[in-house]
Amino acid sequence: MAKLKDLSLKPERLTGGHRLCPGCGVPAVARMALLATDAHLVVGASTGCLEVSTTIYPYTAWQCSFIHNAFENVAATISGVEAAYKALKKRGKIKDEFKFIAFGGDGGTYDIGIQSLSGAMERGHDMVYICYDNEAYQNTGNQRSSSTPMGSNTTTTPVGKESYGSVGRRKDLTAIMAAHHIPYVAQTTSDNWKDLNRKLARALEVEGPAFLNILTPCVPGWKYDGKDTINLSRLAAKTCFWPSYEVDHGKWKLNYTPKEKLPVVDFLKPQGRFRHLFSPENQHVIDELQREVDDQWEELLVRCGKK
Amino acid sequence: MPEQLALTGNEAVAHAMRQINPDVVAAYPITPQTSMMQKFADFVADGLVDSELVLVESEHSAMSATVGSQASGARSMTATAACGLALMWEILGIASAYRLPIVMPVVNRALSGPINIQGDHSDSMGTRDCGWIHIFSENAQEAYENTIMAMRIAEHPDVLTPAMVCLDGFIISHGVESVTIYKDNLVKKFVGEYQPHYTLLDAKHPITLGAMDFSDFYFEHKVSQLDGYNNSHSVILDVGSEFKKTFGGGECYEFFEAHKMDDAEYAVVVLGSTAGSTRMVVDDLRAQGVKAGMLKIRVFRPFPYEEIARLLAPLKGCAVLDRSIAYGGDGGPVHIEVRSALYGQSPVPVMLNYIYGLGGKPIEPEHIHSAFKDIQEAVATGNVKRRVGYLNLTE
Numbered sequence: 178m179a180k181l182k183d184l185s186l187k188p189e190r191l192t193g194g195h196r197l198c199p200g201c202g203v204p205a206v207a208r209m210a211l212l213a214t215d216a217h218l219v220v221g222a223s224t225g226c227l228e229v230s231t232t233i234y235p236y237t238a239w240q241c242s243f244i245h246n247a248f249e250n251v252a253a254t255i256s257g258v259e260a261a262y263k264a265l266k267k268r269g270k271i272k273d274e275f276k277f278i279a280f281g282g283d284g285g286t287y288d289i290g291i292q293s294l295s296g297a298m299e300r301g302h303d304m305v306y307i308c309y310d311n312e313a314y315q316n317t318g319n320q321r322s323s324s325t326p327m328g329s330n331t332t333t334t335p336v337g338k339e340s341y342g343s344v345g346r347r348k349d350l351t352a353i354m355a356a357h358h359i360p361y362v363a364q365t366t367s368d369n370w371k372d373l374n375r376k377l378a379r380a381l382e383v384e385g386p387a388f389l390n391i392l393t394p395c396v397p398g399w400k401y402d403g404k405d406t407i408n409l410s411r412l413a414a415k416t417c418f419w420p421s422y423e424v425d426h427g428k429w430k431l432n433y434t435p436k437e438k439l440p441v442v443d444f445l446k447p448q449g450r451f452r453h454l455f456s457p458e459n460q461h462v463i464d465e466l467q468r469e470v471d472d473q474w475e476e477l478l479v480r481c482g483k484k
Numbered sequence: 485m486p487e488q489l490a491l492t493g494n495e496a497v498a499h500a501m502r503q504i505n506p507d508v509v510a511a512y513p514i515t516p517q518t519s520m521m522q523k524f525a526d527f528v529a530d531g532l533v534d535s536e537l538v539l540v541e542s543e544h545s546a547m548s549a550t551v552g553s554q555a556s557g558a559r560s561m562t563a564t565a566a567c568g569l570a571l572m573w574e575i576l577g578i579a580s581a582y583r584l585p586i587v588m589p590v591v592n593r594a595l596s597g598p599i600n601i602q603g604d605h606s607d608s609m610g611t612r613d614c615g616w617i618h619i620f621s622e623n624a625q626e627a628y629e630n631t632i633m634a635m636r637i638a639e640h641p642d643v644l645t646p647a648m649v650c651l652d653g654f655i656i657s658h659g660v661e662s663v664t665i666y667k668d669n670l671v672k673k674f675v676g677e678y679q680p681h682y683t684l685l686d687a688k689h690p691i692t693l694g695a696m697d698f699s700d701f702y703f704e705h706k707v708s709q710l711d712g713y714n715n716s717h718s719v720i721l722d723v724g725s726e727f728k729k730t731f732g733g734g735e736c737y738e739f740f741e742a743h744k745m746d747d748a749e750y751a752v753v754v755l756g757s758t759a760g761s762t763r764m765v766v767d768d769l770r771a772q773g774v775k776a777g778m779l780k781i782r783v784f785r786p787f788p789y790e791e792i793a794r795l796l797a798p799l800k801g802c803a804v805l806d807r808s809i810a811y812g813g814d815g816g817p818v819h820i821e822v823r824s825a826l827y828g829q830s831p832v833p834v835m836l837n838y839i840y841g842l843g844g845k846p847i848e849p850e851h852i853h854s855a856f857k858d859i860q861e862a863v864a865t866g867n868v869k870r871r872v873g874y875l876n877l878t879e
């Protein structure tokens with residue numbers, strides 16, 4: 178297990194000076210991922226906040242090789258990089274050891290990129306796909322994705338006389354990836370560096386594809402005070418809104434059980450995107466969101482053999 | 485000794501791929517390309533190549549993975565047709581902008597809709613401005629040879645531009661012909677090793693590829709891409725003449741084949757397999773004393789404007805055959821280019837345009853004869869009845 182101090186002494190592979198927002202949850206996750214291995218890396222990112230903010234020509238924040246291709250195809254792109262690596266290794270043209278990481282936002286992963294992701298995972302490429310889930314298309318200004326929670330006020334589900342925000346339950350992408358029966362699938366929040374580091378290291382270490390789904394709060398989209406990113410992540414775990422678990426070679430394991438499961442309102446309260454839910458006529462949305470969280474938590478407990 | 489084999493066009497191209505033995509091949513089925521990648525998969529299964537064959541879940545991913553692998557310094561290929569090429573469209577422009585010399589056989593098929601699986605040129609014409617080189621083939625032999633030459637053209641350090649090798653769906657892809665397959669070692673030597681300038685897999689020199697390019701650099705980058713593209717013009721000729729020197733054989737290693745054009749008064753301009761029947765019609769007409777000729781365009785992109793202008797300007801009349809429509813444009817895409825090539829020439833020939841063969845509609849010698857007749861008539865009477873017409877359309 179890595180020590181935080183040791184990690185802090187490693188050379189940065191994603192340097193400061195990039196243009197992600199102050200308080201953004203994404204760069205912390207990205208840096209953690211890159212620090213979880215000493216191997217050479219090729220990183221890919223789908224079009225989105227991480228990509229546009231770290232590679233504004235002629236600058237790049239990436240100290241390892243990086244490729245951006247398009248929005249929906251980072252998984253296919255990195256699968257091609259990995260295939261090239263295998264081919265060139267086989268032909269003796271490459272000596273160095275490389276690992277491969279693909280980053281995608283929830284829009285680029287749950288929605289437009291799910292085909293490319295599913296294909297790359299199913300084909301068994303030795304790569305790690307990390308979805309940084311900020312629960313909407315944030316780079317284009319907070320439009321709803323299939324990861325957006327019920328009741329969220331987004332720019333395509335604006336609150337109005339006839340609307341309380343986004344409708345319907347979130348897609349359970351982590352379970353969908355587990356159903357691919359790949360070696361390693363996990364999800365976690367961005368506050369718990371130990372858990373994050375362990376999962377990233379495990380994902381990079383297993384042979385074959387691995388998928389991580391990491392909740393990354395978004396200051397302008399979720400509308401909260403930027404200093405609260407870590408607190409908000411923690412509340413997502415403590416309310417079981419975003420449980421931390423892993424599926425290692427088919428074995429489901431719960432990694433965090435809150436001592437006292439907090440009500441989902443504790444997670445909603447600090448966020449402007451849910452502000453309207455706190456007027457009486459929208460109580461039913463909070464109730465429904467609580468039911469969604471409870472249902473998924475119960476299902477997870479069963480899957481993890483806790484019930 | 486080269487081998488003489490009875491092969492379909494798809495098999496012939498698969499043999500070129502076997503000889504090239506790319507590092508990575510991405511494959512996805514679509515009629516009429518499917519049997520090409522099936523043949524290549526046989527070569528993989530039999531250990532005749534050791535390429536990494538990536539069986540992607542779509543053509544979008546085929547092109548995306550090919551971009552990833554070529555950017556990693558691996559020689560990478562894929563092949564497609566019609567809807568598959570349309571699905572790749574977004575990534576075609578990324579491949580060319582990243583200067584990745586991917587070579588892709590395109591088995592030309594009508595673009596949906598309505599859905600149709602037979603040959604026309606609407607698919608590759610839809611990708612005309614994606615920054616790829618487009619080389620057309622008349623038959624299986626040319627499709628085979630063009631695939632080998634395209635590798636050298638695309639990878640040339642002054643060019644670094646991806647290339648499509650176009651072959652007509654079914655007529656070439658599925659028709660069996662006698663094809664000369666050159667010796668493996670000679671082809672391998674001709675193609676050589678891929679020497680990438682930059683790769684993602686260079687541990688000592690990591691690179692960032694695909695950065696966000698704003699208005700302070702984007703335009704400049706596009707023009708530098710265009711400069712590289714334009715360098716292909718002379719490289720195409722050089723590679724063609726080296727190919728001819730190495731392998732002998734063949735006819736069409738330049739921008740076009742000019743059949744009986746030296747003293748021609750009337751000519752038909754054509755792409756792809758229809759050149760076969762056109763050549764026959766020209767020879768018939770010659771026997772009847774008509775000074776007929778044919779211009780078979782091999783390289784549609786970069787379009788050889790000056791060379792074509794020189795050849796066509798002295799004619800009395802010509803007819804351009806187009807196997808696709810340029811909606812809202814002046815007939816078909818080939819016609820538009822040929823007219824543009826002749827701008828500034830004086831005098832210029834009378835020019836007619838015929839759309840033909842859409843969705844696999846047959847084109848018979850009689851139809852080409854009728855085109856020649858129309859031009860002769862238009863020249864004789866000075867009266868053009870219909871500038872853009874159709875061949876074998878039930879009206």
Ligand SMILES: Cc1ncc(C[n+]2csc(CCOP(=O)(O)OP(=O)(O)O)c2C)c(N)n1
Nearest residue numbers: 224225226248282283284285313314315316
């Ligand atoms: C094919 C295509 N459709 C739409 C877009 C526009 N687009 C670019 S980034 C983006 C949002 C990305 O959202 P997400 O994947 O959630 O990542 P985030 O912006 O939150 O980092 C969109 C819609 C695009 N670039 N390409």
